[in-house]
Amino acid sequence: MLDALTLATxxxxxxxxxxxxxxxxxxxxxxxxxxxxxxxxxxxxxIQLVAGIVLLAQGEKPDQGTTxxxxxxxGSFACVPAAGFMSLAERTKWGxxxxxxxxxxxxxxxxxxxxxxxx
Numbered sequence: 001m002l003d004a005l006t007l008a009t010x011x012x013x014x015x016x017x018x019x020x021x022x023x024x025x026x027x028x029x030x031x032x033x034x035x036x037x038x039x040x041x042x043x044x045x046x047i048q049l050v051a052g053i054v055l056l057a058q059g060e061k062p063d064q065g066t067t068x069x070x071x072x073x074x075g076s077f078a079c080v081p082a083a084g085f086m087s088l089a090e091r092t093k094w095g096x097x098x099x100x101x102x103x104x105x106x107x108x109x110x111x112x113x114x115x116x117x118x119x
Contacts, residue, residue: 002051003114009044010110013080016041017103024096030087034099038084041106045077048113064116072116076109 016037020030052073062069083102087095 010107013103013106017100020096021100024093062117
C-alpha cells in the first residue's frame with residue numbers, strides 16, 4: 001500500500017477534525033468552507049480506495065485478508081461524507097462535532113488499514 005497516501009489521508013482527517021472541533025467550540029455549525037475541506041479529505045480517501053483496488057487487481061495481497069482490507073477501504077472512503085450529510089441535518093455546533101468525529105474515525109481507519117496491509 002502507499003504509505004505516503006495513507007499518512008496524508010490520516011493527517012488530513014485529523015486536521016479536518018481539529019478545524020471542525022474549533023468551529024464547534026465557538027458554537028458554529030459547519031460552513032461552506034468546511035464542506036470544501038471535507039471534499040478534499042474525501043478525494044484523498046477516494047484516491048486511496050482506487051489505489052488499493054488497483055494493487056489488489058495486480059495480485060498484491062494484504063497480510064490480514066483481502067475482505068477486511070476492502071471493507072476498511074470502503075469505510076474510510078464513506079466516513080467523512082456520511083458525517084458531512086449528518087451535519088447538514090444538524091445545523092448547530094453538533095453538526096461540527098459530527099464532522100470532527102468523522103475526521104478522527106478516518107484517522108483511526110487509516111492506522112488500521114496500514115496494519116492490515118503490512119501485518
